[in-house]
Amino acid sequence: MLVENLAWSNESRERDPDYFQKLAHAQKPTFFWIGCSDSRVPAETVTHASPGELFVLRNIANMIGTGTNSSSALEYAICVLEVKHVIVCGHYGCGGVRAALLAENASTPQLNARIEPLRRLAHFHRKDLETYPTLDARINRLVELNVHAQVDVIRQYPVLGRARRSPKLHGWVYGLRDGLLRELSSDP
Numbered sequence: 001m002l003v004e005n006l007a008w009s010n011e012s013r014e015r016d017p018d019y020f021q022k023l024a025h026a027q028k029p030t031f032f033w034i035g036c037s038d039s040r041v042p043a044e045t046v047t048h049a050s051p052g053e054l055f056v057l058r059n060i061a062n063m064i065g066t067g068t069n070s071s072s073a074l075e076y077a078i079c080v081l082e083v084k085h086v087i088v089c090g091h092y093g094c095g096g097v098r099a100a101l102l103a104e105n106a107s108t109p110q111l112n113a114r115i116e117p118l119r120r121l122a123h124f125h126r127k128d129l130e131t132y133p134t135l136d137a138r139i140n141r142l143v144e145l146n147v148h149a150q151v152d153v154i155r156q157y158p159v160l161g162r163a164r165r166s167p168k169l170h171g172w173v174y175g176l177r178d179g180l181l182r183e184l185s186s187d188p
C-alpha cells in the first residue's frame with residue numbers, strides 16, 4: 001500500500017506540480033457523503049470524485065446517530081464547510097442491515113448495539129418487510145427504508161437550523177451488482 005501511495009503521489013505531481021499545494025491550502029467540498037464502511041462502496045471511487053470534493057463519514061450501515069462522531073461531522077460539514085449537498089448512501093446487500101434481520105451474534109456486542117436502531121426500524125416496518133419473499137429481498141428493502149430514516153434523522157438535527165444556507169438532502173442506494181447509484185429521495 002505504501003508503494004502504491006508513492007506511485008499515486010508521483011503521478012499526481014507529474015500531472016500537476018502544484019496539485020498537493022493547492023489541496024493543502026484548504027478544503028471546500030460540495031458534498032457530505034454518509035456511507036457504509038463496506039469495502040466495496042468507496043465514496044470517491046463510485047462517484048469518480050477527487051480529493052477535496054467529498055467530506056465523508058462512513059460507518060456500518062451508513063447511520064447518523066446521536067453520538068459525537070456523527071453530530072460533529074454533520075456540524076462541521078454544514079456550519080464550517082457549508083456543503084451544498086448531504087448524501088446518505090446505503091447499498092444493497094449491506095451486511096449491517098442483514099445482521100439486523102438475523103438473530104443476535106453473542107460475539108459482537110458492540111455491533112449489536114450499533115445496529116439496534118435498524119432492528120427497531122425493521123420491527124416498525126415488519127408488515128412491509130413481510131411482503132418480500134426472500135431474506136435478500138427483505139435486506140434490500142430495509143436498506144432503502146434505512147436510507148429514508150437516516151435522511152429524516154438529519155432533517156431533524158438542530159444544526160440544520162443554524163446553517164447559513166441549508167444543504168439539500170439526498171437519499172441514494174448503491175447496487176453492488178452493477179456499480180450504479182440510484183436516487184431514492186431528493187430535496188427539490
Ligand SMILES: [Zn+2]
Binds near residue numbers: 036061062094
Ligand atoms: Zn453496508
